[in-house]
Amino acid sequence: MPLQLVEPKRLYRQIADQLAQLIANGEFPAGTRLPAERELAASFGVSRASVREAIISLEMSGLVEVRVGTGIFVTQEEAGARPRGDAGPGPFELLAARKLLEGEIAALAARNARPHQVEALQRSVKRLERDVDDFAARESEDRDFHLLLAKATGNGSLELVVEGLWNQRAELWGRLQRHFHTNDLAERTIRDHAAIADAVEAKNPERARAAMHRHLSRVTREFQRGVDQTAASKSTGGKPNHRRT
Amino acid sequence: MPLQLVEPKRLYRQIADQLAQLIANGEFPAGTRLPAERELAASFGVSRASVREAIISLEMSGLVEVRVGTGIFVTQEEAGARPRGDAGPGPFELLAARKLLEGEIAALAARNARPHQVEALQRSVKRLERDVDDFAARESEDRDFHLLLAKATGNGSLELVVEGLWNQRAELWGRLQRHFHTNDLAERTIRDHAAIADAVEAKNPERARAAMHRHLSRVTREFQRGVDQTAASKSTGGKPNHRRT
DNA sequence: TGTGGTCAAGTGGCCCAGCCACCGGACCAT
DNA sequence: ATGGTCCGGTGGCTGGGCCACTTGACCACA
Structure with a gap:
């Protein structure tokens, strides 16, 4: 069952976006380990290679840190937050x-x-x-x-x-x-x-x-x-x- | 000729670095197409997957642009560094x-x-x-x-x-x-x-x-x-x- | 008790071989 | 010229496989 989301967007991008979204939502708080690549691949319904590519793009963005043999971790306290000082709308x-x-x-x-x-x-x-x-x-x-x-x-x-x-x-x-x-x-x-x-x-x-x-x-x-x-x-x-x- | 992979550094990073170096050296001028992924893999002596990961990291950095079915191109006019790759609405x-x-x-x-x-x-x-x-x-x-x-x-x-x-x-x-x-x-x-x-x-x-x-x-x-x-x-x-x- | 060693499970790193969709140019018919 | 078809090349993605590394449980042995 390929994901086959919206349309012509590279798969790894879609996965990265969704992962970033989940992280932003607090589903994976900073410092926590996220599921293994194999699990992510299964849950997204894509191959592990695509997940790896997504992880690399997240790594490039500094959202995530990869520790070999151990797992993938959400980067602690990153600049991912808005420079927006005010509280913003509710x-x-x-x-x-x-x-x-x-x-x-x-x-x-x-x-x-x-x-x-x-x-x-x-x-x-x-x-x-x-x-x-x-x-x-x-x-x-x-x-x-x-x-x-x-x-x-x-x-x-x-x-x-x-x-x-x-x-x-x-x-x-x-x-x-x-x-x-x-x-x-x-x-x-x-x-x-x-x-x-x-x-x-x-x-x-x-x-x-x-x-x-x-x-x-x-x-x-x-x-x-x-x-x-x-x-x-x-x-x-x-x-x-x-x-x- | 193949690159030495004795380093504990992740492979895709090494490849990305070398490619970036080649581009910086003018080996691949802006706008030119660089060798196909399969060729790069062969010439580096690595798998295509690793080359793809490297390309993605370069893409993230805005150094390179991927056109499906056509090839990988050195980004023309840098400095823009638009995170939004697509053309966008009119x-x-x-x-x-x-x-x-x-x-x-x-x-x-x-x-x-x-x-x-x-x-x-x-x-x-x-x-x-x-x-x-x-x-x-x-x-x-x-x-x-x-x-x-x-x-x-x-x-x-x-x-x-x-x-x-x-x-x-x-x-x-x-x-x-x-x-x-x-x-x-x-x-x-x-x-x-x-x-x-x-x-x-x-x-x-x-x-x-x-x-x-x-x-x-x-x-x-x-x-x-x-x-x-x-x-x-x-x-x-x-x-x-x-x-x- | 605690110290050190072994071992197995789990994880990311990397590779292989293959199929697909897509692009573009050559080629052919109109 | 124009428009259609075909085909080779290219990136996109899959699924399976093997390896090195990390971790923690377990088991001696002092």
Whole structure:
């Protein structure tokens, strides 16, 4: 099952981007070891050679350090952070912005999407269904879906905008490394994405916009709930160091 | 002849260093194609995978450009060092994206703007009137107006998005350094901005959105005219996606 | 007790052989 | 000339394999 993401981007680049994204999200905090090359290859569904190439590009960027025979480590305290001094917008602002902008993007995509782009969207939904148990895969698939949607508008600038929105997200998640994710939540995301994709396929802009609004409103709601919960149980300082499989 | 791999240094690094050396020595002048990966592998006495890794590291450094199916080329005009390798969207795409997004932003600003933000907008228009003769000032004032409008939504993420849009614009203008600006055009921009600011002050979202749409449609039109003009004086017209040979 | 040695599992380093998609130029037909 | 087809060359990527190194558990032996 080749990954076959967006389109004509070198594979190692895609992998590097996703890895960088995961690191930025706090999934792999600084200093931690990330999965072995073989594991990464398996989980990304690509060959080890491609993963190695991605690692090398990350190494070049100073994001990651390779120790032979031991593993690959996220570089401690690097300049990867923004030189942006101020706090920046909060998660709810971002979600509100996404609702406004991506709603229009969805509508435009419904107007302009070409058949192969619609297929790509549907494939993304399928992949999300398949990877419902894999947090990292889900995460990157989510991002891909929204990028694919932007691409479906046929407007490269919109693509860049959506990319920028996700970079904002990455920064946020780095700041408040909080991810309350349940499988239940993931399945609703699948349904939301499917609804959007279907509306695009039906070339129905209004429905696409509405579906996107519903999607992001739901995410906002869930996020609010999560914040409330953690705020309530703040007294217990125990960090359940959530580790993979 | 094969290089000595006794060093504990990673192989791809050694290869990359040697290739960089050859390029620096003028063995492979800028713009030339260097030997195929298979040949390089053979001549270095290493595997193609290692050569590929080296190439990737050189690519990261911007020393080299890879064109699939064609070959690996020494980067022509360095110094640019753009991390974004692809060509990126064109000016019309950007304008279309801005129309879509900034239209919504204007509408939201009309809803949310606080009095001091409205004042800031009006002041920006005033400044534009004053600096009508100063190209550079006009330019930065234009940008400020749109940023102020985004700020007036009260949503920091939207601000960042608009900032991103103007960064896209900056890149574009770098590529096609063509700015046909007349004072007549500047005055229309003033009127457009004033109309937007007034709509925001009147707290009328629909009018604000419409005013922004009119503004950017006009800019698009002017830009199209400019392109046609310059295209007439040159032989080729279509995409300015030039490749200097 | 603790010191040093052995060993196996796990990891990155590197290679091989092969298939694919893509590009570009030669070649041919219209 | 124009447009289509074909084919060789090129990078992209795979999957399997072997090696050197690191680590930690385990086991003597003092």
